[in-house]
Amino acid sequence: MSSRPTFGTVKRVTAILIAIAVVLAAGIVVGQAPVIFGVDDDPAASITFEDQESDGVSVVVDEVTLSDGGFVVITDGNEEPLAVSSYLEDGTHENVTVESEENETDLVGQLTATVHQDTTGDETFTHYETDGEEDQPYLEDGYPVSDTASVTPDDDEAVSDSFVVESMTAPESATTNETIAVVAEVRNPTEFGQQQVVEFRLNGTVLERQILELDGGEDREISFEVDLSGTPPGTQPIGVYTDDDGEVGEIDLEFHADPSVTVVEADTEEVTVDVATPEDGFVAIEDDDEVLGTSDELEAGEHENVSVAFDEDVSVDEDDELTAVVYEGDPEDVDAAEPVEHEDEPVEETFTIADVGTADEDEDEENGNDDESEDE
Numbered sequence: 486m487s488s489r490p491t492f493g494t495v496k497r498v499t500a501i502l503i504a505i506a507v508v509l510a511a512g513i514v515v516g517q518a519p520v521i522f523g524v525d526d527d528p529a530a531s532i533t534f535e536d537q538e539s540d541g542v543s544v545v546v547d548e549v550t551l552s553d554g555g556f557v558v559i560t561d562g563n564e565e566p567l568a569v570s571s572y573l574e575d576g577t578h579e580n581v582t583v584e585s586e587e588n589e590t591d592l593v594g595q596l597t598a599t600v601h602q603d604t605t606g607d608e609t610f611t612h613y614e615t616d617g618e619e620d621q622p623y624l625e626d627g628y629p630v631s632d633t634a635s636v637t638p639d640d641d642e643a644v645s646d647s648f649v650v651e652s653m654t655a656p657e658s659a660t661t662n663e664t665i666a667v668v669a670e671v672r673n674p675t676e677f678g679q680q681q682v683v684e685f686r687l688n689g690t691v692l693e694r695q696i697l698e699l700d701g702g703e704d705r706e707i708s709f710e711v712d713l714s715g716t717p718p719g720t721q722p723i724g725v726y727t728d729d730d731g732e733v734g735e736i737d738l739e740f741h742a743d744p745s746v747t748v749v750e751a752d753t754e755e756v757t758v759d760v761a762t763p764e765d766g767f768v769a770i771e772d773d774d775e776v777l778g779t780s781d782e783l784e785a786g787e788h789e790n791v792s793v794a795f796d797e798d799v800s801v802d803e804d805d806e807l808t809a810v811v812y813e814g815d816p817e818d819v820d821a822a823e824p825v826e827h828e829d830e831p832v833e834e835t836f837t838i839a840d841v842g843t844a845d846e847d848e849d850e851e852n853g854n855d856d857e858s859e860d861e
Contacts (some may be wrong), residue, residue: 528553530623534598534632538639541591546581546598549573555602556610556620559583561594565613568592572608593638599631647729648681648697649674651704655723655734661763661786662741664712669725669732671697672704681727685709687736688721713738717785718763742787744827746809746834751841753801755794756809761787762825762832764813768793771808777801779816803839 533547546557557570568585585592600623601612612620622629651670659665667685678700685693693709709725718740724733740763750757756770760783768780770793778795793809795801811832814822824831 528602528623529625530555530600530630532557532598532600532630532632534596534634536635537637539592539636540639541593543582543584544568544592544596544598544634544636546570546578546583548577548579549581549598549600550577551575551600551623553602554608555600555623557581557583558599558601558610558612559585559592560597560599562597567596569610572603572610593636595633596636597631597633599629646675646679648672648679648683648699648727649730650683650725650727650732653725653732653734655736657735658737658739659713660739660741661716661718662714664710665736667709667711667723667725668706669709670704670706671699671725671727673699673701676701683707684726685711685723686726687711687713687716687723715784715786717765740785744811744825744832746811746832748809748834748836748841749790751807751836751838753795753803753838755792756807756841758791758793758809758834759787759789760791760811762811762813764825766811766813766822766825767816769810769812769816769819770795771810772801772805776819777807779819782816801838804837806835806837808833808835 529552530550532549534544535547537545544559549557551573552575554573554575556572558566559568560566568583570581570583573581583598601610601620602623603610604619604621605611610620622631624630649672651672653667653669655667656665669683671683673679678698680696680698683695683697684691692711695707695709697705697707699705707725716738718738720735720737722733723736724731740761742761744763745759745761746768747759748756749759755778758768758780760768762783762785764785765782767782768791770777770779777799778793780791780793783791801807811825812819812822813825816822824833826832
């Protein structure tokens with residue numbers, strides 16, 4: 486038998502070789518598919534954020550690399566960002582300065598710099614405005630690409646000429662119509678005599694302010710006589726403050742009167758009341774829980790001759806039984822308002838227009854009584 490290959494055998498070998506070549510070529514094409522068909526790899530980034538000193542309004546990111554451009558966001562562990570960089574194009578950037586918005590935030594402490602994408606393509610950072618839907622962080626192994634640094638104040642910034650509040654003494658409780666005494670010890674930490682303003686604040690509002698002059702190194706007690714009239718009841722923060730220092734505490738303020746409402750005049754167009762309320766709110770006139778009219782918004786405190794006009798489409802008779810009710814809330818949103826309570830009961834008064842009358846009617850009655858007396 487002959488050992489030479491037949492023509493059919495050659496054809497089969499050739500076919501097999503062609504098939505192998507096709508498979509190899511297909512593998513190369515598949516391996517290069519992203520390049521050939523324009524499909525990018527997942528966006529990638531890296532960042533280096535070293536410990537540093539800061540002026541408090543800006544930090545420097547040593548290096549950041551972004552495959553698709555984006556932003557660097559500075560946070561301190563809270564939900565809102567402290568600062569966001571301007572848009573960074575793809576590539577590597579060195580010594581990127583990130584400033585807080587309007588220079589309002591102190592960029593000091595343990596801070597984190599995170600690299601975010603520009604998924605909207607508009608070069609505007611909208612991650613927090615869209616509740617995380619857009620401009621998400623770059624990821625590496627499923628975690629945001631970020632770096633943490635300890636940022637301390639510049640030595641020059643750390644030195645302050647501000648007076649220092651060494652201590653504050655104030656009552657733990659008071660009523661909202663009292664005048665309280667607050668004593669603070671204030672020191673001049675510098676070698677030079679200075680004159681500075683010292684303030685007493687309640688819930689952030691300046692109630693008293695004094696100008697204090699101290700020699701270098703001198704400390705002195707300063708007293709404030711604080712009128713609490715018009716302040717809201719409840720536990721309120723208080724403090725004595727200088728330019729860059731302060732001492733804080735709390736005071737428990739109790740409303741100085743029992744909450745009340747008294748109808749003093751009434752006719753078919755409006756009702757006049759005196760009211761004492763511990764909450765910001767209003768007075769409503771009601772008929773079987775239907776609101777017929779409301780006063781203007783009232784601050785917490787005592788108010789005389791508050792007018793409550795009936796709504797234009799309301800018609801009342803002099804013998805209708807009406808109720809004046811004190812509410813906490815906004816008179817423009819009565820449904821959301823809550824009645825003010827005293828000893829677990831709503832603060833209200835029931836009346837009829839006929840029983841209350843008006844000032845003119847009362848005056849006529851007095852004059853009539855005087856005439857009868859004279860006739861007698």
